[in-house]
Structures are given as C-alpha cells and as structure tokens.
Amino acid sequence: MVDIRQVDDHENVNGVNLSLKIETRTNTPNTKIFTISFKNKERKAHWPKLSLILAIIFNILSFVYVRISVNTLLVIIIVLLFLVFFWITYSVQSESIIVIPTVGIQSTTKYVFGRVDVFVPWSNIDDIVINEVIKLNRVLYYLTLLVKRGPNQSSQESDGIKLMPLFKYTKPRLVLLEIIYSEFQTLLMGAQRDGVQSGSGDIE
Structure with missing residues (x-):
C-alpha cells in the first residue's frame, strides 16, 4: 500500500x-x-527555447537578405537540428x-x-x-x-x-x-x- x-x-x-x-x-x-x-x-529554464527561437529568426533573415550557398544552408540546418535535439533531450x-x-x-x-x-x-x-x-x-x-x-x-x-x-x-x-x-x-x-x-x- x-x-x-x-x-x-x-x-x-x-x-x-x-x-x-x-x-x-x-x-x-x-x-x-x-x-x-x-x-x-x-x-x-527558458534559455534553450529562447536560443532556438533566436537562431531560427537569425537564419531566416540571413537566408532572405543574404545570398548563401547550399553548403552554408546545410550547416545552418544541422546546427538547428542539434539545438532542437539538445533542448529536447536534456x-x-x-x-x-x-x-x-x-x-x-x-x-x-x-x-x-x-x-x-x-x-x-x-x-x-x-x-x-x-x-x-x-x-x-x-x-x-x-x-x-x-x-x-x-x-x-x-x-x-x-x-x-x-x-x-x-x-x-x-x-x-x-x-x-x-x-x-x-x-x-x-x-x-x-x-x-x-x-x-x-x-x-x-x-x-
């Protein structure tokens, strides 16, 4: 009991x-x-979520206003996925x-x-x-x-x-x-x- x-x-x-x-x-x-x-x-804590949101906004702005290569875009996607994985896992x-x-x-x-x-x-x-x-x-x-x-x-x-x-x-x-x-x-x-x-x- x-x-x-x-x-x-x-x-x-x-x-x-x-x-x-x-x-x-x-x-x-x-x-x-x-x-x-x-x-x-x-x-x-709220800092992982805040960091993720700021990273997404920064990368969207970079993609819109700055001409970037495909390799750079892949690196950005990998970093974002790592941030998501870190935030969820830990x-x-x-x-x-x-x-x-x-x-x-x-x-x-x-x-x-x-x-x-x-x-x-x-x-x-x-x-x-x-x-x-x-x-x-x-x-x-x-x-x-x-x-x-x-x-x-x-x-x-x-x-x-x-x-x-x-x-x-x-x-x-x-x-x-x-x-x-x-x-x-x-x-x-x-x-x-x-x-x-x-x-x-x-x-x-």
Whole structure:
C-alpha cells in the first residue's frame, strides 16, 4: 500500500511552478520517495527555447537578405537540428530521491528521454543539510547529502566528506527543502535509534 501526499502551489528560484509528491511505502517499512516535478510540463529554464527561437529568426533573415550557398544552408540546418535535439533531450522533467533506511538513497533525474540514477549506500551517509550558496546577487539553498568517502578510494579522497547536492536542476525554494529535510531527518534518527538498539554497526 502506498500513501501519497501532494504539495502544490510552490515556485522554484526562477519562478517556475513546482509540485512535490511524497510517497510512503507501507509494505516496505519507513521507505519514502520524494519527487519534485515541473507543473504543466514546464521546463527548468527558458534559455534553450529562447536560443532556438533566436537562431531560427537569425537564419531566416540571413537566408532572405543574404545570398548563401547550399553548403552554408546545410550547416545552418544541422546546427538547428542539434539545438532542437539538445533542448529536447536534456530538458529535466523531474527529480526524485528514494530513501530506504539501512539500505541507501537513490537520486534520480528524469529527462524527456532517459534518466540518470545515483545510489549511495546507507553506511556511507553521514548527514543531510540545507546548504546556503551565494550565486551572483542571489542566495540559493540546496539540500545536500554528506557522503563519507570509503577506504577503498585513493589516499587523496579517503577519510573525507563529499557533498552531493539534491534537486539541483529543479531548484526548489527553502520551504520545500525544509519539508523534505524534516522527513529525512526523521528517517535518519529512526534508523540510528534502531541501529543502537539492535547493536548494528551500519550507523555511526
């Protein structure tokens, strides 16, 4: 059985409407899935569409007012097709994380075609924080996973902490990040408490 909670009417840092869906799997104890998606199929940014439109207008004007060869026209068509392919393929539709205590966390970025999954074992998770980043004249907030580097990595990377930002494409505002952070901390503390009671060494 799946318990679904929907949080709507929130915008990301660029003013695009977002939707947060929280799924709780009752058949798998304490498993939660957090999914942030763009409402009404809106994209994460408008610059690819703007670039495509400007390129089409520029090439139409060039074709009308400037005499160009067939080879040049073919190059222009190829560039336009590449822009269309890039815009369609790399448009992010949604981002989600699946939290399974004592097992791990899987972060998924879904594109128009395909998806990218990143899995972090539970034993490598140190904590989760809301990180404040100053970018140009804006202050942005990112939900960041603190991942412990394993001993099997190189000597330069071992015994350190790696920062893994979550929802870096949808860029939700602080209010949505706080909801996810609160739910995640509840799962993390519950797993730590169960680990101490059972004597498990997975959680430090």
